[in-house]
Amino acid sequence: MAETLTQGPSPTPATLLPALGRAGLYGALVVLALVYATPLFVMVITSLKSLEEIRNGNLLSLPLSPNFDAWIKAWSGACVGVACEGVNRFFVNSVMMAVPSVAISCLLGALNGYALTKWKFRGADLVFALILFGCFIPFQIVLVPMASVLGMLGLASSTAGLVLVHVVYGVCFTTLFFRNYYAAFPSELVKAATIDGAGFLRIFWRIMLPNSLPILVVTVIWQFTNIWNDFLFGASFASGTAQPMTVALNNIVNTSTGVKEYNVDMAAAIIAALPTLLVYVLAGRYFVRGLMAGAVKG
Amino acid sequence: MASLSIRNVQKRYGALDILKGVDIDVGDGEFLVLVGPSGCGKSTLLNMIAGLDDISAGEIAIDGRRVNELHPKDRDIAMVFQSYALYPNMSVRQNIAFGMEMRGVPKPERERAIGQVAKLLQIEPMLDRKPSQLSGGQRQRVAMGRALVRNPKVFLFDEPLSNLDAKLRVEMRTEIKKLHQRLGATIVYVTHDQIEAMTLATRIAVMRGGELQQLGTPHEIYTRPNNVFVAGFMGSPAMNLIPALVSGGDGGPMVRFSTLDGGAGLALGADLARRVRPGQEVLLGLRPECFSDLGDEHSRGLPTFACTVELTEPTGADLLAMLTLGGVETVARLRPDAAVHPGASAVFAVDMTKAVLFDPASGVRI
Ligand SMILES: Nc1ncnc2c1ncn2[C@@H]1O[C@H](COP(=O)(O)OP(=O)(O)OP(=O)(O)O)[C@@H](O)[C@H]1O
Ligand SMILES: [Mg+2]
Numbered sequence: 123m124a125e126t127l128t129q130g131p132s133p134t135p136a137t138l139l140p141a142l143g144r145a146g147l148y149g150a151l152v153v154l155a156l157v158y159a160t161p162l163f164v165m166v167i168t169s170l171k172s173l174e175e176i177r178n179g180n181l182l183s184l185p186l187s188p189n190f191d192a193w194i195k196a197w198s199g200a201c202v203g204v205a206c207e208g209v210n211r212f213f214v215n216s217v218m219m220a221v222p223s224v225a226i227s228c229l230l231g232a233l234n235g236y237a238l239t240k241w242k243f244r245g246a247d248l249v250f251a252l253i254l255f256g257c258f259i260p261f262q263i264v265l266v267p268m269a270s271v272l273g274m275l276g277l278a279s280s281t282a283g284l285v286l287v288h289v290v291y292g293v294c295f296t297t298l299f300f301r302n303y304y305a306a307f308p309s310e311l312v313k314a315a316t317i318d319g320a321g322f323l324r325i326f327w328r329i330m331l332p333n334s335l336p337i338l339v340v341t342v343i344w345q346f347t348n349i350w351n352d353f354l355f356g357a358s359f360a361s362g363t364a365q366p367m368t369v370a371l372n373n374i375v376n377t378s379t380g381v382k383e384y385n386v387d388m389a390a391a392i393i394a395a396l397p398t399l400l401v402y403v404l405a406g407r408y409f410v411r412g413l414m415a416g417a418v419k420g
Numbered sequence: 421m422a423s424l425s426i427r428n429v430q431k432r433y434g435a436l437d438i439l440k441g442v443d444i445d446v447g448d449g450e451f452l453v454l455v456g457p458s459g460c461g462k463s464t465l466l467n468m469i470a471g472l473d474d475i476s477a478g479e480i481a482i483d484g485r486r487v488n489e490l491h492p493k494d495r496d497i498a499m500v501f502q503s504y505a506l507y508p509n510m511s512v513r514q515n516i517a518f519g520m521e522m523r524g525v526p527k528p529e530r531e532r533a534i535g536q537v538a539k540l541l542q543i544e545p546m547l548d549r550k551p552s553q554l555s556g557g558q559r560q561r562v563a564m565g566r567a568l569v570r571n572p573k574v575f576l577f578d579e580p581l582s583n584l585d586a587k588l589r590v591e592m593r594t595e596i597k598k599l600h601q602r603l604g605a606t607i608v609y610v611t612h613d614q615i616e617a618m619t620l621a622t623r624i625a626v627m628r629g630g631e632l633q634q635l636g637t638p639h640e641i642y643t644r645p646n647n648v649f650v651a652g653f654m655g656s657p658a659m660n661l662i663p664a665l666v667s668g669g670d671g672g673p674m675v676r677f678s679t680l681d682g683g684a685g686l687a688l689g690a691d692l693a694r695r696v697r698p699g700q701e702v703l704l705g706l707r708p709e710c711f712s713d714l715g716d717e718h719s720r721g722l723p724t725f726a727c728t729v730e731l732t733e734p735t736g737a738d739l740l741a742m743l744t745l746g747g748v749e750t751v752a753r754l755r756p757d758a759a760v761h762p763g764a765s766a767v768f769a770v771d772m773t774k775a776v777l778f779d780p781a782s783g784v785r786i
Contacts, residue, residue, distance in 0.1 A: 310505035313472050314566075319493035319522035328518075332509035 169193060169388040176384050192385035196393060200386050202373045209390050211363065212370035216350060217397075218281050219366055223288035224345045230289065231296020231341060236330050238297070239304040240312045241322065250301055256294030261354050264291070272359060279361045287359060288349045295348075296341050303337035304330065339408035347398050367394045422483040422496075422573035422606055423448050424469065429478035431464055431630075438464050440630045441478065446574075446623075449604040453617045455653070456627035462610045465627075466576050469608065470499050482573055493522070498567035499576040502583065504559045506551035506566075513547040516565050537569045540599075557588045564599075577609040581616065589613075596620060614656055618642070626650050642707075644776065648783040651705050651776070657753075661703045662746040663780065668698040675704050675777075677746035681765060684725030684745075689772050695786050696777065702786065705776040708740070711752035712769045715759055719769030728765045741766075 164181060170188040171179070198208035234253070238246050268287055269278070277283030307330070315325045331338075356366040365373075371394045375387050424446040431439040439461045446452045454462045467473040469480055471492035480487055487495050498519075506515050513534055520530045538544045541561045551559055560580060567575055580596075581589045597620055600607060611617055617624050618638045626633040626641065626649075634646040645651035651659040664677040667685070673693045674685040686704075688696070696702060712719040731742040734756060741752045741760050752768060760766040777786040 308503060308505065310501045310503050311507060313467075313470075314499070314501060314505040315507070315518070316472065317470060317492045317497065317499050318519035318566075320518075324522070329507055329509075333507075 165388045165392055169196075169385050169392060171385055173381070173383060173385060192383070193389040193393075195383075196374070196386045196389035200374050200383070200390060201377055201380075202370045203377075209367060209370050209374065209393060212365055212367045213393065215281055215360075215364060216367035219284045219288070219356075220346060220349045220397075223285045223292065223349050224342055226285070227289045227292035227296050227345055228338065228341050230293050231298075232300045232331060232334060232338070233326065234293070234297040235300025235302075235304045236326050238301050239307070240309060240325075240330075250297070253294050253297050256291075257298060261291075265354075265358055269359065278359065279364055281360065281364055284355060284360050284364075284366065287355050288352070291355075292345050292349065296345060299337055299341045299344070300334070303334065307333070336408055339405045343401055343405055346401050350398055424574050424606060424608065425479075425481045425484075426465070426469070427479045427481070429465070429468060429480060430476045431461065431468060431473065432476045438630050439468075439476075442627070442630075442632050444625055444632065444635060446606060446608060449606055451600050451607045451609065451620055451622045453621035453624045454608065454610045454627060455612070455614075455617050455624060456633075457653075458612075460627045461630045462627060463578055466499070466578050466608065466610055469574070470497055470576055471495050496573040497576055498570050498572040498574075499578065500563045500567050500580045502579040504551075504563040504580075504583075506559060506562055508551055511548050511550055512543065512554070512562050512565075515551065515562060516569050519566065519570050533569050537565045540568070541565050556584050557592060560584065560592055561595075564596075568599075568603075573606065575605050575607045577607065579610050579612065582612065589616075593619060614654060617654070624654075626653060628653075643774065644785070645705070646785055648703060648705075648778050651778070655707060657708050657740070657751045659776075660706045660708065660745070660748075660750040661778065662706065662748060662750060664702055664704040664746055666696045666698055666700045666702060673698060675702065677704065679725065679727040680730075680744055681726055681728055684727065686723045686725060686770055686772055686775075688777075689775070692772075692775065692777055692786075701780050703778040703780050703783075704746070705778055705785075706750075706770065707774060708751045708753035710771045710774050711741075711754065712771070713754050713758040713760055714767050714769060715757075716755050716769070718771070722769035722771055724767050724769045726765055726767045729760045729762055731762050732760060743768075 167183075167185055168176060168181075169192050170190070171185040172187075172189070172191070175186060196208060197210050199206060200208050202209065202212065238250050268290075272278045272283045272286070275283070275286075277286060311329055311333075312325055315329050320328065351368060352366070353368045353372070356369045357372075360366060360369070371390050374390050426442055426444040426446075428441045428443055429439060430437070430441050442461075442465060444452065454465065456462055464473060468475050471487070471490060475488050482495060482497070506512075507518065510518065516534050516537060517530050520533065525533075534547070535544075538547055541564060543558065543561050543565060546554060546558060546562075551562065554562065560583075563580065577596075581592050584592060593616055599605075600620070609616075609620060611620075621638050623636060624638055624641045625635045628649055634641060634650045636644075641650060641654050645654065645659070648661055651661065662677050664675040666673055666688075667676050668674075669685065669687065671687050672690070673688050673696060675688060676683060676685040678684075712722070714724070727743050727745065729741050729743060733740040733742070737756065739754045739756050739758050739760070741754055741758075743750045743752060754760065778784065779786055
């Protein structure tokens with residue numbers, strides 16, 4: 123009795139097909155997730171193992187006695203080039219480089235976008251097209267001229283020099299983002315504020331910026347990932363103690379003397395990747411929303 | 421409170437003539453309504469008064485003082501935008517206070533002014549909400565509050581009610597009218613809505629293609645339109661414009677026009693009769709309410725004609741009868757219980773004292 127009641131109608135092709143499609147979809151997603159997660163998984167477990175265990179064990183086996191020795195060594199003891207003081211100072215270098223670069227380039231991009239859309243001057247669109255052009259210039263082309271400019275400014279091999287490079291290079295992208303966002307921003311707000319007595323900067327600061335959160339998040343994430351992960355500029359324009367994290371990581375991994383400490387390498391690599399991961403976790407929610415807003419309005 | 425004068429104001433975008441010399445004088449405490457088809461330059465003119473667009477030629481003066489070169493903030497005007505333009509990141513209170521803050525008004529004074537305006541507009545309970553948490557009507561009132569709190573010389577409204585639903589629109593219209601009567605402020609108001617224009621204005625300016633077509637009281641615009649454009653633009657249903665011929669008659673000149681039943685003739689009033697000569701072609705302008713059926717007591721003593729009724733449309737308050745006069749569709753607004761039936765002939769009386777004549781070639785009133 124109960125059995126006959128719970129039995130639904132026999133599955134027909136019409137109900138079966140979507141179910142199959144769904145199963146296929148989830149199957150594909152699981153496979154893709156595994157493809158992405160496996161390297162991270164290997165990195166994490168390797169960083170928690172001892173060298174001996176790595177040498178004798180399986181790549182995928184879990185650590186027998188997980189410990190953070192490798193992390194501590196990577197942070198404060200690993201040899202980067204000749205000095206064996208860990209990556210901490212290079213990590214700090216990267217922070218000192220990325221934070222001002224991101225802040226300045228985003229602010230400049232927002233100002234540019236604001237001026238190009240709300241204070242339209244003759245030729246504003248041409249200026250924008252030229253700025254856009256900057257997005258397509260490959261890193262390699264600017265290396266030599268940039269080096270001589272930094273030399274002339276006395277900023278060669280310094281974090282300040284790197285900040286300048288990243289700001290100059292990033293402003294094209296941040297301007298693009300903000301210009302497209304502000305193009306759809308209601309001009310009546312600017313007019314109302316003008317009548318209310320606010321000037322160029324006051325409107326920017328009090329009206330435009332506070333209403334730009336979605337695009338600001340997108341731009342910050344974009345800039346931070348690019349600048350933090352940059353290797354070429356870091357390797358070209360900063361040397362010795364001014365090197366950013368990415369260059370230091372390369373130097374640790376490529377050190378040819380002594381034994382290869384895979385656990386330390388992995389720990390250092392994870393440390394290098396943590397900040398971008400953190401930025402995504404904190405702001406990712408807004409990232410998708412901001413991309414959508416930009417897509418629809420821009 | 422102040423007067424505003426717009427003298428031969430022009431606006432060009434490159435080779436494009438947007439405003440072709442507009443002259444309007446707005447007296448102290450006057451409510452001027454700007455109407456006209458979309459794209460005729462109403463917002464442009466308003467923006468020029470506000471100082472948001474610069475003036476290509478001509479002069480704008482507030483209280484007799486030329487303001488062409490004056491920055492918007494120094495013109496002492498307040499503007500209410502169609503989209504309200506409330507700052508989304510600020511609370512209602514901050515929105516209203518922003519202008520005063522920019523002008524360096526001390527905080528206690530700001531608070532007092534906000535309190536007064538909030539009370540006037542009944543938005544006290546929402547002062548700490550964000551604009552996104554308000555309904556359309558509440559936003560509209562906040563936008564008004566932002567303008568009112570400044571107590572400016574001239575208020576500019578750019579279609580402030582067009583985003584509201586019909587019912588709220590009527591309510592807010594009344595609110596604005598009351599506000600104007602209470603404050604006696606000088607207001608320039610742009611709208612597409614005929615009823616708003618007729619009910620609010622002390623004077624209406626009808627614009628078309630960057631030119632002023634007529635400037636006058638709502639009554640003048642309605643009863644004595646300068647040309648066929650104004651006649652057709654103001655009033656709903658629009659004024660009927662019937663092609664007709666002037667002919668001499670026993671009792672003075674008449675206008676003759678064709679009907680479905682042959683032809684009809686109506687005697688012109690003495691005033692109009694003087695301005696036409698027999699044989700002249702004219703457009704006879706008759707508002708739908710100039711017609712009445714013979715059962716209506718208003719029809720007594722008026723000239724009449726007979727015509728087949730093509731269609732009737734009861735609106736509740738009136739009965740609209742569709743006729744073809746002079747070859748064009750004509751609407752007559754009759755009593756709701758008028759004895760006219762589609763397909764049957766009926767006799768109509770016409771109040772010729774309210775008739776106007778236009779020259780068919782130029783469209784100008786005779
Ligand atoms: N920056 C500009 N460059 C060129 N033409 C413009 C510019 N701004 C407005 N116009 C033109 O000026 C004309 C008048 O515009 P305006 O906004 O004043 O019209 P409007 O009467 O307010 O219309 P609506 O009732 O639709 O609001 C329009 O034809 C418009 O295309
Ligand atoms: Mg407009």
